[in-house]
Amino acid sequence: TRDDIPNYEKRPKPLQYQHPLSPEESLKYTQVPVGWKLQLFAAEPQIVNPIGLAWDERGRLWAAETVDYPNEIKAERKGADKIKILEDTNGDGRCDKVTVFADGLNIPTSLTFGNGGIYVHHAAETLFLKDTNGDDKADVRELVLKGWGTGDTHAGPSNLRYGLDNQIWGTVGYSGFSNNGQRFGMGVYRFTKSGSSLEFLHQFNNNTWGMGFNPAGDVFGSTANNNPSFFGGIPATILPGGKGLSAKMIASSPTFHPITPNIRQVDVFGGYTAAAGHAFANSNNFPESWRGKRSFVAGPTGNLLGMFDTSRDGAGYKSKNAFQLVASADEWFSPVAAEVGPDGNLWISDWYNFIIQHNPTPNAGRGGYNARNGKGNAHINPNRDRQHGRIYRLVWDEAPKSKTKSLAGASTNELVAALSDPNQFWRFTAQRLLVDGKKIEALPKLRALVANRGVGSIHALWSLDGLGALDSETHRGALLSTDPALRRNAIRALPHTRAGVALMFQSGVINDSDLTTRLAAFVALAKFPSSDPVKNAVSALGNNEVNQKDVWLSAALAASRERHQAADLADLEYEESKKNLLENVNWKVSIHSGNGAQHLLPVNEGFKGGKCLKIESAKPTDTSWGGVVEVKPNTRYRLQGKIKTEGIKGGGMGALFNVHELQSPTRVATKALKGKNGWTEVSVDFNSMGRSKITINALYGGWGQSTGTAWWDEIRLSELVAVPKAVSEVKLKPGDAARGKALFNTHPVAACSRCHAIAGTGGVIGPALDTIAGRKGPDYIRRSLLEPNSEIAEGYPLKVSPMPPMNLLLEPQEIEDILAYLQALK
Template identity: 45%
Template sequence: MKNLTIYLSMLFCGMVVLSSCHGEKEPPPPLTYTGENPRVQDPLSPEDSQKHIQLPEGFKAELYAAEPNIINPIAFTWDERGRLWVVQSKDYPHGLANDVGGDRITICEDTNGDGRADKFTDYATDQNLTTGITLVKGGAIVSQAPNMVFLEDTDGDDKMDKRTVLFEGFGTWDTHAGPSNLRYGVDNMIWGSVGYSGFENQFRGKPVEFKMGVYKFTKDGSYFEPVGQFNNNTWGLGFNENFEIFGSTANNNHCCYVGIPLKHYDYLNKMPSWAINADFIQGHYEITPVDTIPLQQVDVRGGYTAASGANFYTARNYPEEYRNQMYVCEPTGHLVHIAKIVKDGAGYKEVDGGNIFASTDAWTAPVFAETGPDGNLWVADWYNPVIQHNPDKRGMDNQIWNADKGEGNAHLNKLRDYGHGRIYVITHEDGDDPDITSLDPKDDESLLEALESDNMFWRTTAQRLIVENKKVSLIPDLINMAGNNEVDKSGLNTGALHALWTLKGLGALDGSNAAANEVVTKALNSSSYGVNRAALALLPATKESSEILAQSGLLSSTDPQIKLAAVLRAGELPESNALYTEIEKLSKDEASTSDKWINAAIKIYFRELNFQEVDPSSVVMLVPSAEEKKSTWNYTTDKPADNWMKSEFDDSDWKMGTAKFGGDNMKQVNTPWSSSDIWMRQEVLVSDEITEPVIKIAHDDDYEIYVNGQLLISETGSSEAYKYIKLDSEKGGLFKKGKNIIAVHCANTGGNQHIDMGIGKVGKIKADVTFVLNTVNQEMAYDKKTLHATAGQTVEIVLNNKDQMSHNLVVIQPGSLDTFGAMVDGFLKNPEAEKMGYVPKSRYVLGATDMLTPGVTGSVIFKLPDTPGIYPYVCTFPGHWRMMQGVIVVTALGSYISEDKEALKISAMGGGGSHDFLKFFGVADGEILSEGGKNTFIYTENSMELGTLIPTTDVLLLSNNKPLDKNTRNTIINRVNAGDMNLLIYHPSTWYNWEDWPEYNKTLVGGGSRSHEDLQEFEVRVVKPDHPIMKGVPSKFRIVDELYRWEKDPEAEIEVLAVSRGLKSGEEYPTVWIVKHPKAKIVGNTLGHDERAHGHKAYQTILKNSVNWVEK
């Protein structure tokens, strides 16, 4: 009943949007159904289905082509003759194994002018997994994962006769997450999108890896560039008439904007928190279907779960409000949505524009919509009852999908249809017949006229034909066109924009044609933003261009989008004083720095490294600021010598003052400073290496900090509050053990002034217990559904997202699951939900990871309440929380401290990667080794803490692969060599972990492992049954673990007690051994990956016997 109410309300809304002014209308033909579970609607004829389509007032959907001529249309485009080229994808989604593919590309023509295709020519047949198409000279470039292919017609008979693979690298494991939406770009490149199957290859000697999003490449396939990184399955790419880049993703991000292409971040290994490449600008969650039947949706029910396409309407047949808006298909909702794009600072945001096309026919499945040569929007209707791709167990009433996995990661379904397909044309009653119906590549005058067409299709096609046919004779005409400064009422000058890019394509902007370069410079002053943007992109990378840009006024434009484009281009041009000055002004302009796009562009210009503000609680201060303790500096306000920051500089005649330095009107100032500049120096002692220095700084205005004469950091602007900035390890290398000279210069550029700073290093909020979880690929689950912790503990959960969808992990209070889940469901309708990781503000939330895109690792640290209980954790991505759950079983903490002061003291070291160290080597093994209070067991993952424990330790259990500090290493060696401490070396510590500590493996471990077999069952055989460590251990047993390929060091003396044999490989390796050390007893054991080892009776017996043996 609840679903019925929702869908009836949606029906009403859709009717209002689409039919409010149509008046009385003949009812559509009735629908009939077959079957019971599921009950499936029967297909309609093209003519009857057409009557179920609803459109806004004044619009009409006309049928252009249908079965049997067109089946399963997935993409289309047009050639210069105005002919429609349709990709019929009958192989999708299971066709990967076919020797001869079932896809075809068909050219459709209307030869009698009745608006219906009547001639069909198969350009290419027997193709496989064809998902995108664009036309170039000589044929079609098509995406056929794993390849990008050129299907060429060498003799002009409209038949492909040559196939060339341009490049490979697209993933094929999931066929609905591959390449799609190919199109010819205004920049004369080929553009496309790719889903989470991803891309990996090498171009021009450099590896290219790309998870998902939009990209571009050269027509010959020699160059590939990722442009926009999206966060889930991407099946949409679109350009507006200013050639700005947009896209869509299938799952709840139906509108994306690429404001800063990824190339601008190439100087960074990892994008910092301030960086932004693509923004998810959707303004709403819900779709507004007009069907009364519950939609067949899995993940984002009632929203966009299969969004495809992101094309703009770029002609003039439709009313103004429909132009330059984005049209997104949602086949599961049987509709084409209008995503209204409006300016938002230097970026954009989407406003819900309703639908331009929606059907009550449950088979209607729009998958692609694009502006055609006639100035109308054309729609590919997949026409199929089965749209859902993924196998999935989650159910709904009358569910049509299932969990039976087939090829291409698609569920097997006999209801998938391979006999229908339709192409519609959406016309408007006030639309005109096109001025252009065909272009002849030999007709130069027509090509030039087409560059100024009011239809972007003809402009782009004319540009392509001129460039491909190298019509350099048209360069003078193109220069004249590019110099035209007239704009239409929308502020567009599309002819000039295309003329500029055509000049680029002809090579006229390589510096050989002064007039062409001059027109680019003049275009910077155009009244059209799109022309400004094109001119900026086409400025040659010369010093002259830097000066031109600095003087152009674009960097100080009142239009933030022009400013963004100008700053980004400035970052690609050679440096000049004038250009630097202009950018520096921007960096102090609050209106600019408060815009996330411009702020990022400014940081890119300055090549700001991955500075990251850190949590103050995680910082260990080494050089205190005034906030920690009294901090005294030598200082001067008179400009010193140029070497003032050097260690050897003599500052004995400087004054002494206590931080904070600043004006009289500033708080907590201890030493007045009123001049324009101040220079400060302080000598500090550093006892440890600083790998990740953290600057704690409060400043007004610009400052620079030096360490031992080398620049550590400099910033402009001001910050009254202290901020913490983490620097990289290269900066950490400027510090040395012992004496260091810290030198600071601060300049007041106006207004208030103050300076204080301190230096720390990154510590870590120490977690009492750390759990490492993975999302299970394609199962909508975490790999661990039950965790164990203790009341009052600080818990860290690391989540590795190994699924192909976004996930997070949110820990909530006991008993709040259903209430919190309802909050999550309601919160999804909030336009800000996605930006907030779909985590509503709630007192139930104890902690949450970020929403993690596929392949990303995140973590959350939180403190458990003191109350034991069952604490749920869930994923709050739309539709996930009911299935994706787990619990933390929180119990009261029992220590392993013996009341017997003479008890055996066991210290254990864990930590590193690939294991849950605390859970297994700490909690599980600790419980065994403590023997109910007989022994004291202390576990740590802190190397320095271990160093303090070792002097009083009788037995040391090493089970770590994280490094040990040098002092702790020496303490271990010395104590073992003295015979004062015995060793148990387990699992990860039997590895060759540390190349800089060879003594460890040679003298303590007796060898090591460099690899292991897969985690699986193998056989352990005891070879020394009479040894005390093997007492009570079965002569043979099987265990699920990692079989380490452990090898003895040639110089070591060991006695092997047990060996393991791979059941598949048959290979045998030592598993338990003793090292014959002259002073100490040492036991090595490679077992212990997870609970299947630590919970094994034989493992526990060996562990207990080992500690008893070394004790004696």
């Protein structure tokens, strides 16, 4: 028994200290499913405290090793940490060669490949390291970015990886980034390889240690404090002031299931308090039902590696907790990362440490003894180990025989072929080598590959984009592909120019039947330069019920309206233009099914005794008079006219008007008449979407066959011109405490109750808020919501608040409601 083991759980009898086990002994206490084998690849002294994994084009493992974590922060950035290359040279599955590529680093948290070298985070810097003479030693060291926070070393940048867009992606916790007026924290970002551009994309609500891409390039992540699975649906760059819905928690449950009761947690007991990673089963070394859908999320405080199954949920995703893939009764087993390697298997970085949690700092009332923090804001504990570390490989018995291969020195044709490899690692590696190597000789084969359906077409598209050779013909073909994942990526690759606008409107993807692809189109609308067609599209799309009800689609449209100052349909009235676009239409007969109808143009049977259209049939038929008319894309129109019927019956709709091309997701059609009716006025308002020509039908039958006689007259198509209503400036209502309480407990992103307890219910990450209104005034409470770091609660053990400014996650009225609730807690 040791008196410096935190007892946050307040066990009657504190846990005893377990001594470390050898890798062989540790495996005996570790469980994996039947049909799987956990194989040791490397262990101390080859590797110690491995925190990040990546592989080069030769299939060699590179690992970030840090003994400086968590409290050895070096002012001069010269530390004791390393980037190591670990190789199996004899093919027995075990590391037998270790090369130190770079040393003198200080808490390197992540690495990835690009530009012939590696990018490494060691806050406050992002470095580019490169070997130029082939000795596997870094002889180039360049500063790419500076400004990552070091106030808390477990809240810095991590998860570097090469993106489909040929930029470098990563995550950061609440230590955040601050430089040259740019500030952000707790979420996902990307930067160009030169570091000339850095964008914050997805705002999470906690310390962020996980990120992954599914095969379509959709972005997912995990965070601390009960948030093991997030979906990033809308880039914060299009949101007004960067505020609003950019990411959403999607996990069905944050609970995990250790196989030992001897786990140590500080706040979220029995759940993912330190979720890390979100890599997908992106190879054929996994069961088919897992591929591209099952993600792996580490839970080091539970000595386990969990799984989540993602599935579509409207334009977004949901994620079902699929329990554990690996779990150990060895209290030192601490998986902090899991990635699919070049052999297609899952590789696991085991920090192997008895003390894994960073903070809060134990005290006599919480933890059982008084401790103090070090420079990295972690509590000082002599039980933190700096001598152990393991890297495992998990292998499925039924996986196809795989062998680590190499793309080093591969021919252009070999690289193009590898874009379709079943393993996402090789697809990304081939794309990176094509782009970094400026392989312009690959252009014809890349264009041909884009024309094919399959995951390789996505990487070919982005390879062309990275080479500056994505031509409009290839791009248009991708936008019209039958593969929604390719369409989605073609949208994301659109240039933010008028040419990009034209390509998108020509393809019709703003009304895509795949809602996640439609979401990508709505995001693209926000990035385009403002123009009347764009404004009209943004306004009109809000009239669609699906777009209104889907949380992602409605949020993206709201952002587009704001950016383009487009009117919200709720704030518009419409006036008809005086011009009738159907005055000189050449009406032609179309027979859809059935025979025997007579199509007539009587000169004296119209509404006022003049010309009109007429169809009569004694046999069941579905037919029409149709006229083609030119219209403006994404413009609102009114189709109206008069219809008279005599004895119309049968299985069809009857007599009506419709727009032939606009039938999905909702048919554009007027009311249909059956039986006997005198001249009846009918109309329908619609948006032309991306169309420049449409066909107006005087329809007889309609989705079925009818008999009888029908007449159509005074047919008119006119543009509707938007006129803003006279509305007063929107004013916030007084806060509603009942609504505020509901938001406090159930908001899907802010999730206040996950961190703060009231009346004994809620999380313990932040201070309890019982009687907050009796202790603090309204101004203090408001500041604590909007500027959390300006109001750190007395006695709170952290120097930096893990809470994001709530105006990034909540609407102004929602903030007022939560304030009303908190101000009632006296």
